[in-house]
Every structure is written in C-alpha cells, then in structure tokens.
Amino acid sequence: MTRIDRAPGEVPTASHAAPRNLQSLALAHLWVAILAFGVAAAMALMQSLSRASLDLPWRSARMYYLSVTAHGVLMALVFTTFFIMAFGYVVASRTLGREAGPRGLAWTGYWLALVGTLATAGTILAGKASVLYTFYPPLKAHPLFYIGLALVVVGSWCWSAVMLLSYRTWRRANPEAPTPLAMHGMLATVLIWLIATIGVAAEDLIQLIPWSLGLVPTIDPVLARMLFWYFGHPLVYFWLLPAYVIWYTLLPQVAGGKLFSDPLARLVFVMFILFSAPVGFHHQFMDPGVSAGWKLLHTFLTFAILFPSFVTAFTITASMELAGRARGATGWLDWIGKLPWRDPLFSSIALSMILFAIGGIGGAINASFGMNAVVHNTAFIQGHFHLTVGSAVALTFMGAAYFLVPRLSGRELELGLLARVQPYLWFIGMLLFSISNHITGLMGMPRRIYEAGYGGSAVAEAWRGWTGLSAVGGVFLFTSAGFFMLVMLGTAWGGRRRDFDPVVWAQPLHPAPTRRTLFDRYGLWAAIAILLVIVAYAYPLWAHLRMARFGSPGFSPF
Amino acid sequence: MNVPFYEKLWMWASGVLIVAFVVTIVAGLAGSALQPPSHVETIDPTKVWNDPRFKQRGVTTTDHGATVVLIAMMFAFQPAEIRVSAGKPVTFRLTSADVIHGFSIVGTNGNTMVVPGYVSQFTTVFRTPGEYLIVCNEYCGLSHHLMSAKLIVEGGAQR
Numbered sequence: 001m002t003r004i005d006r007a008p009g010e011v012p013t014a015s016h017a018a019p020r021n022l023q024s025l026a027l028a029h030l031w032v033a034i035l036a037f038g039v040a041a042a043m044a045l046m047q048s049l050s051r052a053s054l055d056l057p058w059r060s061a062r063m064y065y066l067s068v069t070a071h072g073v074l075m076a077l078v079f080t081t082f083f084i085m086a087f088g089y090v091v092a093s094r095t096l097g098r099e100a101g102p103r104g105l106a107w108t109g110y111w112l113a114l115v116g117t118l119a120t121a122g123t124i125l126a127g128k129a130s131v132l133y134t135f136y137p138p139l140k141a142h143p144l145f146y147i148g149l150a151l152v153v154v155g156s157w158c159w160s161a162v163m164l165l166s167y168r169t170w171r172r173a174n175p176e177a178p179t180p181l182a183m184h185g186m187l188a189t190v191l192i193w194l195i196a197t198i199g200v201a202a203e204d205l206i207q208l209i210p211w212s213l214g215l216v217p218t219i220d221p222v223l224a225r226m227l228f229w230y231f232g233h234p235l236v237y238f239w240l241l242p243a244y245v246i247w248y249t250l251l252p253q254v255a256g257g258k259l260f261s262d263p264l265a266r267l268v269f270v271m272f273i274l275f276s277a278p279v280g281f282h283h284q285f286m287d288p289g290v291s292a293g294w295k296l297l298h299t300f301l302t303f304a305i306l307f308p309s310f311v312t313a314f315t316i317t318a319s320m321e322l323a324g325r326a327r328g329a330t331g332w333l334d335w336i337g338k339l340p341w342r343d344p345l346f347s348s349i350a351l352s353m354i355l356f357a358i359g360g361i362g363g364a365i366n367a368s369f370g371m372n373a374v375v376h377n378t379a380f381i382q383g384h385f386h387l388t389v390g391s392a393v394a395l396t397f398m399g400a401a402y403f404l405v406p407r408l409s410g411r412e413l414e415l416g417l418l419a420r421v422q423p424y425l426w427f428i429g430m431l432l433f434s435i436s437n438h439i440t441g442l443m444g445m446p447r448r449i450y451e452a453g454y455g456g457s458a459v460a461e462a463w464r465g466w467t468g469l470s471a472v473g474g475v476f477l478f479t480s481a482g483f484f485m486l487v488m489l490g491t492a493w494g495g496r497r498r499d500f501d502p503v504v505w506a507q508p509l510h511p512a513p514t515r516r517t518l519f520d521r522y523g524l525w526a527a528i529a530i531l532l533v534i535v536a537y538a539y540p541l542w543a544h545l546r547m548a549r550f551g552s553p554g555f556s557p558f
Numbered sequence: 559m560n561v562p563f564y565e566k567l568w569m570w571a572s573g574v575l576i577v578a579f580v581v582t583i584v585a586g587l588a589g590s591a592l593q594p595p596s597h598v599e600t601i602d603p604t605k606v607w608n609d610p611r612f613k614q615r616g617v618t619t620t621d622h623g624a625t626v627v628l629i630a631m632m633f634a635f636q637p638a639e640i641r642v643s644a645g646k647p648v649t650f651r652l653t654s655a656d657v658i659h660g661f662s663i664v665g666t667n668g669n670t671m672v673v674p675g676y677v678s679q680f681t682t683v684f685r686t687p688g689e690y691l692i693v694c695n696e697y698c699g700l701s702h703h704l705m706s707a708k709l710i711v712e713g714g715a716q717r
C-alpha cells in the first residue's frame with residue numbers, strides 16, 4: 001500500500017473531502033460487522049471442543065445451544081449483512097463518483113438494523129431464544145427475537161433503496177454509459193436480496209411475530225419452512241455476490257494484473273439474479289408435505305446456478321495468471337509463485353477460492369435429489385457451509401477489511417504480521433474442521449449436537465477421532481479470528497494517521513464496452529427472476545394453502 | 559460477446575458436467591425410484607396419541623414386508639426399539655407430538671424430517687442384518703443430542 005505524504009495541517013483535497021461523509025457511514029456498518037464477528041467467533045471454539053467431548057468451564061447443553069444460536073445469527077445474518085451494506089456504500093460512492101443516495105435513509109437503515117441486532121442478540125444471550133439461526137417453529141423464542149430480525153431486514157431494505165436510488169441518479173446523468181462492474185455486481189446483490197427477503201418477512205410478520213405474541217395459538221411449520229428456504233437459498237448468493245465483486249474488481253488490481261473478461265463477469269451476475277431464488281426446495285428434500293415433482297424442478301434450477309460459479313473460477317484464475325505473468329513469470333505454472341502471497345487481501349481470496357472449490361463439490365452433492373438423504377442434517381452440512389459462507393465469503397470479507405479499514409479510517413494497518421499470517425491459519429483450520437465434519441457426516445453424525453456419544457454406541461465411537469480433529473481445526477480458526485480482531489482493534493486505536501487512499505478498481509484486459517448493453521437492463525432481469533419464482537413456487541404454495549392443515553402450538557425446550 | 563477460446567472450452571465443459579449431474583439424478587429416479595421422502599398427509603399434532611393412524615405403534619409384518627409406525631417426541635422415539643427382517647421392504651410412518659425432529663438411520667439412506675401436523679412416510683430395504691443407531695438430526699431442544707433409538711435388522715429372510 002503506497003502512502004501519500006501530506007504536510008501537517010494541509011487541507012484534504014476535494015476528492016478526499018467528498019467521501020468523508022461516506023467514510024463514517026461505511027465505517028459504522030463495518031464496525032458492527034467486525035464486532036459481531038468477534039463475538040460469534042469467540043463462541044465457536046467452545047462448540048467444536050464440546051462435540052469432541054472435551055470438558056470446559058461452563059460447558060452445558062444450555063450454553064451450547066445458546067451459543068450455536070448466537071454464532072449462527074451473528075455470523076450468518078449480522079456480520080454478513082452489515083459488511084455487505086458497508087461494502088455497498090463504498091462501491092456506490094466510489095464507482096458512481098458521487099455520494100451514495102439519500103443519507104438520512106441510509107442512517108435510518110443503519111439504526112434500525114443495529115437496534116434489531118441488539119434486540120435479537122439480547123434475547124439469545126438471555127437464554128430466551130435458543131432456536132438456532134434457522135428458528136424453525138414450533139420452537140418458540142421470545143417475541144423480541146423475531147421483532148429484532150424484522151428490524152434488521154427493514155434496515156437492509158433502506159440500504160437497498162439507497163443503492164437503487166444512487167444508481168438511478170447516476171443513470172439519469174449517464175444514460176449511455178455501462179454500469180461500473182463493481183456496481184453491477186452490487187445491484188445484482190440488491191435485487192436478489194429484495195426478492196429473497198419477501199419470504200422471510202412474510203414468515204416473520206405473518207406467522208412468527210403474531211404467534212410468539214400469543215395473538216394466534218398455532219403455526220404451520222411446513223409453510224414456515226417453505227417461506228424460510230425461499231429466503232434461505234438466495235441468502236447464500238446475497239453473501240457470495242459481494243465476495244465475487246471483490247474477486248472480480250479488486251483482486252486483479254491487488255495481484256498486479258487485469259481482469260481477464262469484463263463481459264463474462266457481467267453475465268455471471270445476471271445469471272445469479274435469474275436463478276438464485278427458485279431453488280429453495282433443495283433444502284427441504286427430506287420434508288413431508290412437499291411433493292417430489294416440485295423438489296425435482298428445484299433441483300434442476302439449482303444445478304443451473306453452478307454455471308456462473310464455474311465461469312467465475314476460470315475468469316479469476318486467468319486474471320491471477322495475467323498478474324503472475326505481468327510480474328515476470330514465463331513458464332507453465334511459475335506465475336503462481338510470483339503472486340503477492342504476503343498481501344492479506346490477495347492471500348485471503350486465493351485461499352478462500354481453494355476452499356470454495358471443495359465446498360462447491362459438496363454443494364452439488366447436497367443438491368442431488370437422491371443423494372441428499374445420505375448427508376441431510378449430518379455434520380457434512382456444517383462442513384460444507386463453513387467452506388462456502390465460512391471461507392469463500394467470510395475469509396474474503398476479512399481480507400477486504402484489511403484493504404478497506406485503512407482507506408476508510410485514514411489509519412495505517414497495525415500488526416501487519418498478524419494480518420499476513422491470519423488467512424493461512426484460517427485456511428489450515430478450515431481444512432481440518434471441514435474435512436473432518438464431511439467425514440463424520442458421511443458416517444452419520446448429526447449436525448448441531450452438544451455431545452456425540454449416544455450412550456457409548458459403537459457407531460458413535462467411530463466418530464471420535466474425527467471430532468478431535470475438528471476441534472483442532474476449531475483452535476486454529478479461533479486463533480485466526482483472534483488475530484483478525486487484534487489487527488482491527490489495533491488499527492482503530494493505534495494506527496498511524498495516513499491519507500485516505502482512493503479505491504482503485506481493476507482494469508479489464510480487453511477494453512470494456514463504452515455503451516450500456518443488455519446486461520444493464522436490471523428491470524428486465526428482475527422481471528424474469530420474478531417470473532421464475534412464480535413458476536417454481538406459485539402452484540406448490542397455492543396447493544399447500546388450500547390443503548386441510550392443522551396448526552402446531554409453540555414449545556420452548558431451552 | 560467476445561469469449562476467449564480456452565474460456566469457451568471451459569464453459570462448454572462446465573455445461574456438459576452440469577448436464578451429466580442432472581442425468582445421474584434422472585437415471586437414479588427412473589432406474590431405482592431414488593427420490594426423497596415426499597409424502598403429503600396431515601394430522602392434528604395435538605391429538606397424535608389417539609389418532610387411529612398412530613394409536614397402534616410399532617412393527618406390523620405382512621408377507622410383503624413391514625410397516626413401522628412411530629411417534630417422535632422431546633426427546634425420544636416411541637417405540638425406542640424396532641425389529642424388522644433383512645431384504646424385505648419396510649415402510650416407515652412417522653409424526654411428531656411436539657416440535658420438528660429428524661429421523662436418521664445411521665449407515666443407511668433412511669432419513670426424513672418429522673414435522674408436527676404432517677405424516678412422514680418412506681419405504682426402504684435393509685440388506686445387511688445388524689443393529690443400527692437411529693438419531694434425531696434436527697435440533698429439538700436441550701436434550702436433542704440424547705434423542706436416539708435402535709433398529710435391529712434380523713437376518714435369515716429370503717433375498
């Protein structure tokens with residue numbers, strides 16, 4: 001990172017002054033994300049040790065399920081959402097050349113989501129909402145848990161509106177220009193989020209909140225699961241797409257090369273808009289109450305969405321090769337060694353891609369109509385998603401935090417050595433954790449269990465060595481997360497003042513189109529996406545609602 | 559759109575791979591009726607113990623195979639021990655008396671969610687005699703990890 005020196009007391013130039021307001025907006029979001037990550041990571045250590053039957057102070061089933069809930073909610077819903085909101089504001093303001101949208105609305109969204117987070121986290125930590133981050137009824141949490149979640153979603157809608165309004169203002173001033181690639185990816189993220197959150201908002205507002213308040217006595221758990229997973233799978237792409245934006249638009253620049261293909265990157269994001277949502281039944285393969293034909297249709301659509309990730313794997317690897325060659329590599333593979341493996345943003349992304357490749361293969365197994373029965377709700381699943389959201393997304397976001405925090409806060413990154421080591425520790429920890437969980441999963445060990453003993457069962461005895469290995473992975477991950485938190489807190493408190501560097505986006509290898517193309521027709525893509533949702537969900541939902549069903553009362557066994 | 563040759567090759571290869579994945583699924587479905595448990599039948603979850611479909615729990619054997627009727631509850635399966643014959647189709651019928659549970663016969667592909675208000679049903683054949691561990695694989699409360707049962711597959715049945 002180059003340091004631009006400035007005389008003491010010199011007034012920042014206009015280009016620096018413009019994003020100042022944004023700095024505080026993006027930083028405020030980023031810090032909620034980082035702190036949520038820190039709390040969630042601290043809880044995870046105890047969970048991986050607990051499954052290996054290691055006795056620790058305060059270890060109890062109550063504490064375990066409470067902390068699994070807190071870990072899931074804070075990592076999967078709070079860390080990701082706040083980081084993505086922060087990154088969205090950075091992208092909007094630094095690609096569109098103006099401050100993001102109406103600021104009042106942006107701050108309103110921030111406070112709503114923050115208050116919601118505190119309400120939800122508070123009920124969990126008080127032991128009144130150990131329902132896990134999937135909160136399947138008829139497990140019943142304190143009403144504040146559901147109300148808090150609703151506030152987080154409403155806050156994120158404010159963010160979505162700011163992003164869309166920023167784009168509209170820019171588009172009016174630039175009717176013919178292609179959308180900057182990073183903004184293109186973030187608009188895809190926003191559209192997927194808006195389509196997806198309809199499901200969880202309906203579940204939360206129509207079913208869960210009235211039921212938890214006692215206004216209605218019973219709830220339909222299968223309907224709740226349909227609505228949750230209608231949201232739950234596109235949620236995955238809401239996490240993943242900002243990571244892809246970082247891979248496509250920052251990584252080639254940081255690596256010292258160029259983006260291999262600009263139009264294919266645009267195609268990838270458009271394909272995600274189309275195929276993210278109509279796939280939720282592949283999370284409900286084992287559910288009664290949903291017929292097999294609809295599950296099969298969702299399976300086919302799920303496999304379609306592998307395609308843009310395959311294209312991404314090629315384009316990003318090719319971009320890295322370009323960078324290695326630009327740094328002097330001439331042989332077949334020596335470009336790999338020329339890459340800046342000491343740069344934490346670069347190593348985070350490169351390592352997260354390797355982990356994601358393994359996770360992707362596991363994902364294809366999970367989505368397989370017939371094979372899913374072998375892995376459903378086993379430890380295989382937690383092994384899988386710690387490679388996807390826990391690595392491809394979280395490790396990329398951590399790498400991006402090393403890149404963004406100095407640029408947003410005007411402070412040098414402190415404890416650089418820890419930042420350099422941290423991605424490698426995560427990589428090792430995640431390999432140990434995930435591979436052992438994939439194996440115990442195939443051996444039949446369920447996910448989300450406090451103890452894996454089953455009264456001395458011989459089958460369970462065979463899991464033991466692997467749960468130990470998973471615990472070792474947990475120690476590596478905990479150390480890695482600790483390093484990340486030390487670097488972040490050290491930078492905030494002790495980082496030397498520096499200039500606000502601009503964010504430099506990667507240039508494409510071949511000149512990008514100078515005029516807007518079909519890829520920029522967001523209204524059209526959103527309309528087709530909604531059409532596909534209607535094809536995939538309208539009939540099964542209608543058939544479900546007209547079937548004679550019996551509601552279920554609530555239970556709080558925690 | 560100008561796509562470089564190698565990337566074009568890669569995209570075609572990816573497409574072929576995805577089609578191959580889908581073909582294996584369809585082949586499994588067409589060849590061995592390999593499909594997830596997707597039975598659609600509802601029940602009043604507050605009255606499962608007296609419902610005629612679940613009043614008599616346990617194994618009913620006929621010449622063609624067996625039917626196993628089970629209720630899942632916090633934190634046990636009722637009945638907790640099941641005996642069936644190897645090599646004959648076994649149809650499981652389950653429902654829940656309280657929250658959502660899972661029913662997974664470790665070491666086999668017998669796996670279903672058990673959701674209150676609904677009846678889960680699937681049919682499978684156990685080829686290998688022996689004792690199998692059944693676990694609840696959906697979080698159902700603080701003793702979730704203790705919720706298990708036993709399946710005994712008895713040999714000697716004609717294949």
